Amino acid sequence: MTAALPRSADPRGAHSASGADRTAGGSLTGTWSLLGFMLRRDRVRLPAWVLGLTALLAYFGVALGLVLDETALASFAAFAATPVMALIGGPGYGFDEITTARFLVGLYGGYLMIGAALMSITTVSRHTRVEEQTGRAELVRASAVGRHAPLAAALILTALMNAAATGLMTLAFIASPAEPGSPAAALLFACSIGAAGLVFAGLAAVTVQLSPFARAASGIAGAALAAAFIVRGLGDMSAQQGGDLGWLTWLSPFGWSQQTAPLTLDRWWPLLLSLGAALLLAAAGFALQSRRDLAAGILPDRLGSPAAPAWLRGPFSLALRLQRSALIWWSFGMLAGGVTLGAFVRPMAENASGMPEQILVVIGGTEGLVDGYLGFMGVYFAIMIAVSAIVAVQGLRGEEQGVRAEPVLAASVSRPAWLLAWTAVAALGALGMLALAGLGNGLGAGLATGDWDLLGPVVLGHVVHAPAVWLLLGISVALYGLTPRLLGLTWAVFVWSTLLGFFGEMLDLDEAVLATSVFRHVGQYPAEEIEWAAVGLLTAIAAGLVAVGAMGFRRRDLITA
Secondary structure, X not given: OOOOOOHHHOHHHOOOOOHHHHHHHHHHOOHHHXXXXXXXXXXXXXXXXXXXXXXXXXXXXXXXXXXOOHHHHHHHHHHHOOHHHHHHOOOOOOHHHOOXXXXXXXXXXXXXXXXXXXXXXXXXXHHXXXXXXXXXXXXXXXXXXXXXXXXXXXXXXXXXXXXXXXXHHHHHHHHOOOOOOOHHHHHHHHHHHHHHHHHHHHHHHHHHHHOOOHHHXXXXXXXXXXXXXXXXXXXXXXXXXXXXXXXXXXXXXXXXXXXXXOOOOXXXXXXXXXXXXXXXXXXXXXXXXXXXXXXXXXXXXXXXOXXXXXXXXXXXXXXXXXXXXXHHHHHHHHHHHHHHHHHOHHHHHHOHHHOOHHHHHHOOOOOOHHHHHHHHHHHHHHHHHHHHHHHHHHXXXXXXXXXXXXXXXXXOOOHHHHHHHHHXXXXXXXXXXXXXXXXXXXXXXXXXXXXXHHHHHHXXXXXXXXXXXXXXXXXXXXXXXXXXXXXXXXXXXXXXXXXXXXXXXXXXOOHHHHOOOHHHOOOOOOOOOOOHHHHXXXXXXXXXXXXXXXXXXXXXXXXXO
């Protein structure tokens, strides 16, 4: 980390800060200085998150507002008012008198809430637990900085990010062709998204106290996020079916936000639950922080074995051990998601007649909708799994920044071997996840339609998208090996490819532009033939990029203690 410390946190000035100053502010001394420091560090990341969420809402508003007419809306309302869509999207308030704005709120609001939650979790973890894990917090705390100042500053920063996103999303929604009509309802919808972000900021304030490792703390918060989404989904699905488990919705922060029902009931009071939970969780985070030492966690560390087993003595097995938990959770999620979305093929086919032509083009047209939908699912899962591949390479950088790569490379492990082993695990993991997603998709489709001949083609249609994922993985590895500071550029390539992969046909762009997406070359099998030449070419390019990364990593400086 090369960014300068704020003046008040500079250890050279530690002796100039009197003990009286530290006492005057108590445990929160230095909060505002640290907040300024965090704002400077996040001068790119903060606007990227805030504008990214706003752009996503604006895109939904523009795309739905321009494409959907009354017939399409009625068809989509029937399409969305199913138990499966209640599980995925939400309770669907106002779908009986559907409008474009209500459709956007009911079906896409949950995903914007997940985005706000992830923004909050990663922000709090980055400025608290990561700082302690890398030793920078010890340097800062050696100055006139109180015990709770870093956590307080991180929570204030996260609240500012959610407030900024809320304000901009309100304006974007009002100005969009979706036409919410009521500015107050648009504000309520944006506030419901920001409220979910605040709750998970408070949750992250607790989880970063539990483990001494940032990855584990973020993982616990992520698991809680997934549990909240599932609990909310089960409650909404039960309510959709007239069951007696609808109360489960009220156990989830996502449920509180969605129960505001913007543009239908316009209830503000559920947001008090979110605000109260955020404050209680933040208070719990401060209380737990008072009960632990710097860089330690509340949960006891497990004692490791004094000697590594034989299978763990190579770089590949070490990379597999370090990525094992993430691969297991992602694989489970892909399999479960595949079954759920595969089962959705039947209501999709039954409601196809009223869908707009622009949507049908994306999923194969009316004539081959089942094959088209399942082929499109291959692209859909490849996009999601590409996220895990890019995150895996960021984990590689985390190993280096945490100075855990140095002792490994000091042994009889070369730099290229270490890098290639990590990359191989990520690449094989992506291939396995695609196979599981295809298996789940095929099983779900078979259960829904009774046509088990779909299973094999659907699995193949998912697996053949692995080279597209590997290409993004290769870009990440090349950037990491050559210039780690530019690793974030991979996300720009990912977003561009995703937008063209999902919406390129709707936008009627030139074929040369569409070809710049890595997800548009293989073909959506079984609806389209597989382009084996593209499969080979993408794989070769990915391999070349990985080789470039390995050579670059061999020559550049390594972060050391």
